[in-house]
Amino acid sequence: MVAEFKDLNYWALILGGSSGLGLATARKLAKHGMNIIIIHRDRRSEIPDIEEAFEDIRNSGVRLESFNVDAVQKEKRGDLIKEITNILGEEGKIRTLVHSIAKGNLKPMSGNGPFLENIDFQITIDAMALSLYDWTEAVYQAGLFAKDARVVSFTSEGNKKAWENYAAVSAAKVVLEAITRSMALEFARYGIRANCIQAGVTVTRSFQMIPGNETLRMHALKHNPFKRLTVPNDVANVVYLLSKDEASWITGTIIPVNGGEHLK
Numbered sequence: 001m002v003a004e005f006k007d008l009n010y011w012a013l014i015l016g017g018s019s020g021l022g023l024a025t026a027r028k029l030a031k032h033g034m035n036i037i038i039i040h041r042d043r044r045s046e047i048p049d050i051e052e053a054f055e056d057i058r059n060s061g062v063r064l065e066s067f068n069v070d071a072v073q074k075e076k077r078g079d080l081i082k083e084i085t086n087i088l089g090e091e092g093k094i095r096t097l098v099h100s101i102a103k104g105n106l107k108p109m110s111g112n113g114p115f116l117e118n119i120d121f122q123i124t125i126d127a128m129a130l131s132l133y134d135w136t137e138a139v140y141q142a143g144l145f146a147k148d149a150r151v152v153s154f155t156s157e158g159n160k161k162a163w164e165n166y167a168a169v170s171a172a173k174v175v176l177e178a179i180t181r182s183m184a185l186e187f188a189r190y191g192i193r194a195n196c197i198q199a200g201v202t203v204t205r206s207f208q209m210i211p212g213n214e215t216l217r218m219h220a221l222k223h224n225p226f227k228r229l230t231v232p233n234d235v236a237n238v239v240y241l242l243s244k245d246e247a248s249w250i251t252g253t254i255i256p257v258n259g260g261e262h263l264k
């Protein structure tokens with residue numbers, strides 16, 4: 001395997017990298033020589049398993065630093081930027097910023113039990129969409145991006161399809177994509193490329209929290225030309241491709257990574 005990022009002092013900053021797509025991306029980029037910073041928010045009981053996974057990545061021969069902090073909070077973000085600046089030192093730069101924050105409200109829009117309220121939309125959109133801009137702007141203002149940098153976030157078919165209990169997350173995905181397009185336009189002058197990956201149905205911890213996820217899973221298997229679901233490594237592979245020099249002319253796009261699941 002070619003470690004093309006080795007010795008370039010490139011770093012990937014992954015927001016939400018302790019499981020699922022974020023962790024798979026960390027593993028993939030590390031194998032190709034990129035150093036990793038992961039910001040995640042997990043319960044204390046989960047930390048031993050997470051640290052074991054992080055140590056496995058360190059064994060790839062790269063540096064990995066992690067923070068178990070809520071990346072959405074403004075005051076925490078400022079402190080983290082200072083910490084990251086110290087970690088990078090004078091030579092290190094962030095080549096790839098990956099947004100994989102999954103913090104949303106999965107409630108119905110009506111019914112006898114708890115249903116979506118305005119505040120649920122606000123919390124979900126702030127965490128799963130607006131924080132992408134907040135972090136990109138903060139990293140840029142701190143001068144931490146490489147001259148040729150990549151911003152990648154994860155969307156879903158919920159950006160245009162209605163699923164029960166998914167309204168708040170669906171709204172967040174639409175906002176995420178709109179922000180990505182605008183960042184691609186306005187940050188291009190600073191060498192920053194921004195793209196969304198629209199992953200197919202992927203069985204992650206976040207996906208399993210969606211009510212009725214089994215129906216979505218079976219529908220995807222039925223319609224996928226390859227008759228399998230997307231796995232986190234499929235998505236991580238594309239983040240890696242977008243991080244390569246050869247992908248510098250790709251920006252402002254929504255890239256389906258689903259094995260053709262969207263075709264039928």
